[in-house]
Amino acid sequence: MLAGGAARRLGGADKPGVRVGGRALLDRVLSACADARTTVVVADPRPTARPVRWAREEPPGGGPLAALDAGLRHTTADHVVVLSADLPFLGPDTVGGLLAALGASDADGVLLTDGEGRDQPLVAAYRAAALHRALAALADPTPTDASGDSVPPAASVAPDGPVASTASATSGGPPVPAGPAVPGEPTPPTVSDASIPPAALGDRAASAAPGTPTPPATPGGPSASGDPVPTGTPTPGSASRRGLAGLPLRRLVAALDLVRVVDRRTASFDCDTWDDIATARARIREHGHVLDEWISAVKDELGIDLDVDTGVLLDLARDAAHGVARPAAPLTTFLVGYAAARAEGGPEAVAEAARKAAALALRWADEVTPGQDTPGQVTPGQDTPGQGTAGEPDVAPDATPDTRPDAG
Numbered sequence: 001m002l003a004g005g006a007a008r009r010l011g012g013a014d015k016p017g018v019r020v021g022g023r024a025l026l027d028r029v030l031s032a033c034a035d036a037r038t039t040v041v042v043a044d045p046r047p048t049a050r051p052v053r054w055a056r057e058e059p060p061g062g063g064p065l066a067a068l069d070a071g072l073r074h075t076t077a078d079h080v081v082v083l084s085a086d087l088p089f090l091g092p093d094t095v096g097g098l099l100a101a102l103g104a105s106d107a108d109g110v111l112l113t114d115g116e117g118r119d120q121p122l123v124a125a126y127r128a129a130a131l132h133r134a135l136a137a138l139a140d141p142t143p144t145d146a147s148g149d150s151v152p153p154a155a156s157v158a159p160d161g162p163v164a165s166t167a168s169a170t171s172g173g174p175p176v177p178a179g180p181a182v183p184g185e186p187t188p189p190t191v192s193d194a195s196i197p198p199a200a201l202g203d204r205a206a207s208a209a210p211g212t213p214t215p216p217a218t219p220g221g222p223s224a225s226g227d228p229v230p231t232g233t234p235t236p237g238s239a240s241r242r243g244l245a246g247l248p249l250r251r252l253v254a255a256l257d258l259v260r261v262v263d264r265r266t267a268s269f270d271c272d273t274w275d276d277i278a279t280a281r282a283r284i285r286e287h288g289h290v291l292d293e294w295i296s297a298v299k300d301e302l303g304i305d306l307d308v309d310t311g312v313l314l315d316l317a318r319d320a321a322h323g324v325a326r327p328a329a330p331l332t333t334f335l336v337g338y339a340a341a342r343a344e345g346g347p348e349a350v351a352e353a354a355r356k357a358a359a360l361a362l363r364w365a366d367e368v369t370p371g372q373d374t375p376g377q378v379t380p381g382q383d384t385p386g387q388g389t390a391g392e393p394d395v396a397p398d399a400t401p402d403t404r405p406d407a408g
Contacts, residue, residue, distance in 0.1 A: 003085035062245035323365030
C-alpha cells in the first residue's frame, strides 16, 4: 500500500489520516485487505487499526515506482495486491475479485479501470516476479550480459513486424494490431485482463520498522557481512537506488501484460482533492450506505472482526420494540451480543442467541389480550404508563389491591 505521497492538491495535508465516515482513509483501505498474509505500507509509521509492516522508498518522496520497489522487498508472496491509501469505497469483494481474475489468467496482473476507461494501477493485483522484472528494467534500461558488461544497443532492437497494442480498457477484448515496430524501440507487450493477489502492499512512502528485512547491499559497497559487493553484481532491491525515482506509473503499466476489469462499484474512487473527500463523506451518509458504513466503523473502533447477519439483529430489535417496549430493542440486541461473546462463538452464536430472544419477544407479545394495549405502550389520553386508560389502573381483573402501609 502506497501512503507517502505529498498530497499537494490537499495543500500538503496528511491524506492517509483524513477521516471519512469516522475512519482514517488508510484504515479503510487496510480493512479491505485484512486477509492478506503480509501487509506492507510504504510511508512513515503511524497508528493503524491493525498491524502492518512499514517500509520507505529511496529516496523518500521518490514517487510511486520507487515506493512500489521498496514495498516489494518486504514480501515473498507470489501475488501482490497494490493499493493506494485514499480509496474510501474499496471493499474485500473487489480485492478478492482481482485475485480471482489473476489466478484465472496467465497475465502479469489485473487492474481496475474507472468509469471513463482510465487505468488504475494502484487498484490492482500483480505477479510479484513480473513486477520485479519490470522495475529492474525501468531502473536500469541498459542491457547487460552475464558478466555485468553492457550489451551493444543493437542487441536490444525489436524485430520488424506487427506489434500488439493494449486491449480495450473497458471490454477486455482482444489486442488490436498497432503497426510495425519502431527500430531501436522494445516491442510493447500485449495487454489483457487480470485479478488480485494474497499479500497487500501499502500506500505511498514508507519507513522501515524494527524487524523488517535489511535492504540488500549496493554494488560496490559493503554487504551485510562487511565484504565488498562487486560492481555489476545484480542485487535484489538495488533498482530503487538507481533509476526509479520520479518515473510515472504509466511506464510500469506499459511494460506489463495486464487484464483490465471495469470498476462498477466506485472501488477505484480516490480522494485527491477536498471536493473528493466531501463527495465521499456525503455518499456514505446516503440511505443505502449509512447502516453498513456505521457498522463497519463501530467494528473497527471496537476491534471486532466479526461478520453477522444484520437483518437478523434488526428483526430482533423490531420484535422487541413492538412486542415489549421500544427501549427493549437496543437492550435486547446488546444482551444477544453479550451471550454470543460469553459462548465464545462467531456469527452462528449470534444468530442462535438472536433466534431465542426473538421467540421470547413473540411469546411475550402473544400474552396481550386482543384490544389490550401492548405492554409498555401508552395510548392517546393515557395519563401514565401504568394505566390502560386515563384514570383506570392497569391491573388484571383478579388482582388484589395493595394494602401495604406504604402503598400510595
